[in-house]
Amino acid sequence: MTYDPTSANPLAGNPLKTRADVEKALHDLFNPLLPYFSEGNARVRLSGTAAHFDRIAADVEGFARPLWGLTPLGAGGGSFDHWDKYREGLANGMDPDHPEYWGEVRHTDQRMVEMAAIGFTLKMLPQHVWEPQSDRAKANIARYLTDLRQYDYAPNNWKFFRILVDLGLEECGVDFDRSLTEKYLEELDGFYLGDGWYRDGNVRRIDHYIPFAMHFYGLIYAKLAKPGDKRAEAYRERAREFAKDIRHWFDEDGGTLAFGRSLTYRFACGGIWGALAFADIDVLPWGEIKGQFMRHLRWWSNLPIADRDGVLSVGYGYPNLLMSENYNSAGSPYWALKAFLPLALPEDHPFWQAEETPAERPSGAVALKHPGMVMQHTKGNVVALSSGQQNYQMRHGAEKYAKFVYSSRYGFSVESDERAYRAGAFDGMLGLSDDGRHYRVRESNETALIAGDNLYAKWKPWADVTVETWLIPAGDWHIRVHRIDTPRPLHGTEGGFAILRADLNADRCEEGEGVAEAHGETDVSRIRDLAGKRKGRAQRTLPNTNLIVSKAIVPQLTGEIEPGTTVLMTAATAVPAGADLADPPQAPDLAALEEKFARDGISVSAIEVAERF
Template sequence: MRASYPDNPLRDRDDLQRLVRDLAEPLTYRFSEGRARLRLGVNTAHHDDAAAEMESFARPLWGLAPLAAGGGEFAHWDLWRHGLATGTDPDHPEFWGWPGDTDQRLVESAALGLALAVAPEQVWDPLTRAERDRLATWLLSSLDVRPVDNNWQFFSVLVGLGLDRAGVAFDRERIAARLDRLESFDLGGGWYSDGPTAQRDYYIPFAMHFYGLIYAALAGDRDPARAARLKERAAAFALDFRHWFAADGSAVPYGRSLTYRFAQGAFWGALAFAKVEALPWPEVKGHLMRNLRWWLARPIIDADGLLTVGYAYPQPMLAEQYNAPGSPYWAMKAFLPLALPGDHPFWAAEEGAAPDLPEVSVQPEAGAALMRTEGHVVLLSASQHHQWVRHGAAKYAKFAYSTLFGFSVPAGSWGLDQGAFDSTLALSDDDGDHWRPREVPSDFTADFTADFTGDPASGTLRSRWTPWPDVEVETWLVPLAPWHVRVHRVRTGRALSAAEGGFAVDRDPAPYAARTGPGFAVFDSPAGLCAVEDLIGEREGTLVRALPGTNVLAARTVIPTLAGALAPGEHLLACAVLGAAGGSAARELPKAPAWEAVRALTVGLP
């Protein structure tokens, strides 16, 4: 695996400034003649080419503007200034077009607002009076359009911050209404929903909290009560969000927009920007810096120095329908703390080691439990779903997501190898040609006991799903480190084939050991170990070689799987799944939980 910037240790503020310049430099060769567009490749997103090329122009500003605000050098500001002048000029051939309702241009306006707010010396002051007027007119027009009813409500808020810094009058009541709507998504415990939806993914830290903290930092003197609420929620959220990160800096791959990569850690820098000491500064700094180092050890940069579409490697199949070539540059959100001076406590602190956290963290607002075990973090998911984004079932509704094993998306609709059904139960009513996993869970509940410290010690996540009108599955997920257990009650009116996958393990490193038989399947290699054991029933163990490019972390994987047949009627299935770091090719496995112990924890099971 080729690291992206092997000579950057990413230990301090200077290293982070250098990384911003290294990421931005290759972009300078891709500007259009009028400098309003950045052409990074073929646009396959659902928005038009002008919006995609504006996106590529705007998103680097998430890093460049904080770099400038903190006094960092950058030699190419003239390119972006020129582009701001031509892109907002209706008479210029490279005019971006006016923002419309739920338009991608509205998304990108937020980066322009941040740049005006924190680095006006680079993007506003040098413009001529006429150029300023056109830029202000374009930004004001973005306040008049309808956003998607979710984190998009924040885009106008950031534009308002920029206009305020530039001395341009705008309708503050409209911005206040947007903020009121955003606060209505508060779920308690520091969590928001991303609009009136089931999503509790990375859009909560890198959008809802991130933008809220910017507003609290820049407008807190004018709106102190709201700023205080936004900061309090962020501080509470930090206590849950730290459980999403493993000791090596990796975060659990989960949900949509994973191509934004190190935006995963942007929340930690936003805490510093807003002066919210939710955790000790050494810990906050450690979460951000370890995550960045983990990312730079992955091959996420192409031969021209551009961020690719994908997760741990170039993987266009993972992309959402709104991901254009410039989309990955939302990763630049991670550089917000560069706006802070070098003597800020965040930068002055020595980076802290990964904290020693409880083994299980139950997060009912996210419908999840986070389990720390065997060198990685496993997120057990029971309530979230998303039917609009590509591969929504794979990104939200699988049973388990791991920092070590990631998850897989389907490469086709025929057979288990194309479906890549890791960490889920897939059912087929046509002898295994086509399969249906859990897609839309419902009736979510969480039942947990606590140990003497008050931390969750055992319990279950429970949900229900209906792959066909006459088939209902009730699923319980139980974290029992180092294993997690899955129990399913299946009521079916038709004959079914069933295949339940463990984690997807990188099959390239050698040597490896593979074992299958009645009721078990094991794949053990230097890349990791996964074992699945049937606790009741008569399923057969098998190894599924998923199609290449399906898993978000490894290009080629094997999925240990339990397979069986279900006649019409009611069935009870239960298995234990183990995932562990770097195998020894034939290790002795820890003993799986006994069915009697699992049954006692599975609330609601008759």
């Protein structure tokens, strides 16, 4: 083999044990960008791919997003040889007479997002990017930032971006209308659900934007706000509650739950642990917080997440435009550098001095009522049974939010052809077809309830078809029960977990009545029919559909669904090769399940918004 794709990963080979290791990782991630700075240093263009916003805004992403890591580095006393590029880039990018001017902002604009990192830098490091500027450059920077903040920001985590710009302007002595700051702080409070959980706007989704945006920015604000600020302690207290829950989105090896949109930001998902340290919140032992942070970086160090030149790719476990959002430009992945916030802390801080401790692994399932998830910790993996969320706006929104089950080790798959029913992956999903070519899956729920550690949802793939789904944890397994009412015949395909496919079709597969197993190079995935007459098959999925591995195999159950009422019961699991595994669970009592939800079921918070489109 002439090329090992993991070797291009700037984190590869770094032990990631100490503060010095983390500082080296940041330099190694940034240095591949140097050849792509423009002549005036105001733009960084990394590829010819596009996002829905204009090319200049994409270049500003490439320029600004590394500051999420570089600014803490500088604040913590770390060396960085290229502050001159950022000084010149800021001056030129905000100068309307310069060829590299970033352009005026007159509406909700991607530039608003990127100015948050610049506001953070102005607040933390004015000696590098503000004080050395000429009076003319200072006037241009002040004008640009004060002008854009008067326009409406998107009604979600974007509202924090104005707050961060305001912190920078205040630090630099620039006058501005503070009533707009207070307005957005109040509106952000409106997204708070309780128990440490937010939603990302008035939408039916609770995803990684809660740890790597809502709490991340809130904790920066709490650290940098003036003494006595009324919201700073509120943000701290919410984070204390949230930390006890969000740790269940991380597995024992550092992987995080692959769920929702914007997963190309990769180790930004671990930014919550760095933000807790930055804000001096020791709600968990420092050894546990540090362990979660370091394991997460190490997990990413072993994946081919960069192109040959070391530039981070759009994708998740490997370069993959198929799973990307329409707002992902080539510079987008550098939001991952938000994970480096702890570099603002000195070497003697308790976070850096602590000895890593293993992740807590609960003995049973953990219910999280706000996102509508039941978490299961298994060997090298965390699994989320999920009901209550939806996203019609994002590409592959159903796959990113509405599957029955998500995983850290096995990720999830997006479908690449809505007219290729027989080729679908349907991992963690039930695909239904009435013509053998097109298909429907769960996209939203009419009802979503949680009762203890069980979930219930009612959904309609067509106007005349109703499906009720119950999800039940069962050790290393989980159970799905589907009651389908249809006036016409359908065909159904239900998938287990997708695992890495072996080369030369060397996977060992079992396909039979009511059973399918796939034994790949590294893992074993199983699915069992507990009630029904379905056949098992091992589906070799279309390439580049799974987020973590580019070639996958998934066990499936397939069969006809006759008109009337049909009940399907499924058990699924996946474990690393060689791990012990219990026998499949028994079929549950459906009547007892219905009684349980009638007695104890409460609505999942995520569904309690009438989202409009």
